[in-house]
Amino acid sequence: MKNQKLQVWIWPLIIVGMILGVIMGVYFFNDSTNNLSLAISIPFGAVLGFIIFYLLSKRNKRKSGNTPSFDERNTLMMQQFLVIAQNVIMLAVGTALVISYAKGITSINIEVLIVCWMILFILIGLGALVAKRL
Amino acid sequence: MKVINHIREVRQRKGITQIKLAEDLQVTRQTINAIEKNKYNPSLELSLKLAEYLDVPFTSLFYLDKSEENAE
Incomplete structure (x- = not known):
């Protein structure tokens, strides 16, 4: 049960962590303009990654039942x-x-x-x- | 010495599929397949679970292949 709860929270935590990390990185280390448009690509990639992961896990579940991965x-x-x-x-x-x-x-x-x-x-x-x- | 098992024979005799066995024991189907082909020796915990699930004595499910030792 504990593991299942962790699995639910792990993806949102990764995505939020990446977004925060990129925004902080751009804010602190980009000395010229603090251009946050750079930061958009990373959360977009993370969300896309999550969608692909979700679709693949759905396919796997259909294919191999309720077996663990x-x-x-x-x-x-x-x-x-x-x-x-x-x-x-x-x-x-x-x-x-x-x-x-x-x-x-x-x-x-x-x-x-x-x-x-x-x-x-x-x-x-x-x-x-x-x-x-x- | 190699560990041999009769899981496939017992499973097929009882009409259980690999997926059903994997689901009930919470392992992957690939692991069941690897165990049945004697490519992977399961942990003691999983071995005992298999014996209990298939309702056969542990020693009749797993045994040591002594032919290699005799050949030497």
């Missing part, structure tokens, strides 16, 4: 995937750092780091999705 096997597979992902990422980052140092690179742009982090985040997310489906 996550169980002990999924948890185990997710744990195994995250352990493997963690080791691969640590190895890859270490290798990239050593290669960069050997090439004589001594500094790196924060923008490049953000892009790398985003790519990593997307890859882990997609991997988790595949691991859950197996």
Whole structure:
């Protein structure tokens, strides 16, 4: 019962959190105009994401009855995937750092780091999705 | 040693579908399928639930495959 209540509240909380985060980010860090039009894209994306999630969950419910979407096997597979992902990422980052140092690179742009982090985040997310489906 | 189970035979004998079993035990249908194909060993809790649900003794539902040990 507790889990069901949490599931109901988790999406509105994520959406409200994203909207607040973006508005605060634009307000505090956008030094020129405080242009809040940038903030519209994020809640729009969140709402669109929610609609897609809702439609998919409806379809799944019709297809597989009242079965849960996550169980002990999924948890185990997710744990195994995250352990493997963690080791691969640590190895890859270490290798990239050593290669960069050997090439004589001594500094790196924060923008490049953000892009790398985003790519990593997307890859882990997609991997988790595949691991859950197996 | 590999753990073998008779869940599929017992389930089919009782006329229960994978979806019904999954719904009643609150696991995914894929998990039931993986257990029946001996690709996944369920937790002790789920194993006991399966034995209770199918109304068969635990030891007749799950057993150790000793053929590998004998082959060695």
